[in-house]
Amino acid sequence: MQNGVMENIINKIRADFKANADEEIKKSAQRFFKEGIKTYGMKTAVADTIAKKYWQEVKDLDKQGIFTLCEELFASGYQEEFNAPCIWLPKMVEQFDPGDIQIFEKWIDKYVDNWAKCDTFCNHTVGDFIMKFPNKINELKKWAKSKNRWMKRAGAVTLIVPARKGLFLKDIFEIADILLLDPDDLVQKGYGWMLKAASQAHQKEVLRFVTERKDRMPRTALRYAIEKMPPAMRKIAMS
Numbered sequence: 001m002q003n004g005v006m007e008n009i010i011n012k013i014r015a016d017f018k019a020n021a022d023e024e025i026k027k028s029a030q031r032f033f034k035e036g037i038k039t040y041g042m043k044t045a046v047a048d049t050i051a052k053k054y055w056q057e058v059k060d061l062d063k064q065g066i067f068t069l070c071e072e073l074f075a076s077g078y079q080e081e082f083n084a085p086c087i088w089l090p091k092m093v094e095q096f097d098p099g100d101i102q103i104f105e106k107w108i109d110k111y112v113d114n115w116a117k118c119d120t121f122c123n124h125t126v127g128d129f130i131m132k133f134p135n136k137i138n139e140l141k142k143w144a145k146s147k148n149r150w151m152k153r154a155g156a157v158t159l160i161v162p163a164r165k166g167l168f169l170k171d172i173f174e175i176a177d178i179l180l181l182d183p184d185d186l187v188q189k190g191y192g193w194m195l196k197a198a199s200q201a202h203q204k205e206v207l208r209f210v211t212e213r214k215d216r217m218p219r220t221a222l223r224y225a226i227e228k229m230p231p232a233m234r235k236i237a238m239s
Contacts, residue, residue: 006065012054013051035114054084082111086124090124100129101129122153123160127160127162130159141174144178155179156179166200166202172194176195192221195209
């Protein structure tokens with residue numbers, strides 16, 4: 001019974017995405033990515049509205065059923081289909097259990113193929129998970145040592161929201177150190193963004209961290225890390 005319901009939801013959400021596709025938006029979306037992307041072509045607000053509409057049909061399924069639906073959408077490769085579960089999953093935090101980190105890791109490894117998918121999934125779904133199960137934060141340090149660029153970025157951007165709340169500073173510095181010399185600019189931007197988020201609650205500590213490493217830290221990461229600091233602090237870091 002549930003399989004039939006899930007198939008029906010998948011078919012309807014895809015029909016809605018196709019009905020709202022815009023060829024001009026599809027063309028313009030490509031300019032934000034070095035790699036080609038698969039997209040129907042619509043404004044994020046439109047895609048989010050469709051995803052929220054279908055949450056009303058999805059929310060009463062059991063957790064495994066919802067996770068199966070999410071994976072089906074992730075697997076299509078479409079940006080909009082990937083984003084829909086990223087709207088749903090944060091609404092399920094109460095149902096998360098510690099073992100779900102292995103599922104999230106598999107999804108990142110298999111289905112994330114650009115920075116937008118990485119950030120959309122990790123900022124809230126995985127970030128909310130880590131705030132619920134802080135003892136799982138060492139998993140992020142393992143991700144930071146991965147050969148997969150998106151897994152490395154995920155290890156950092158998962159902590160954006162917790163960092164803004166002043167959480168996990170020691171772990172944030174550990175992850176930044178693991179990624180410090182990574183040559184990939186999208187990994188550098190990821191951990192630089194993490195440090196910038198941490199600076200909202202721990203400005204002096206982040207300044208000290210980057211100043212001690214400024215001779216080695218790539219300029220891309222450094223600029224991201226200090227972006228929200230006052231001019232005098234930025235001058236110290238860049239001198």
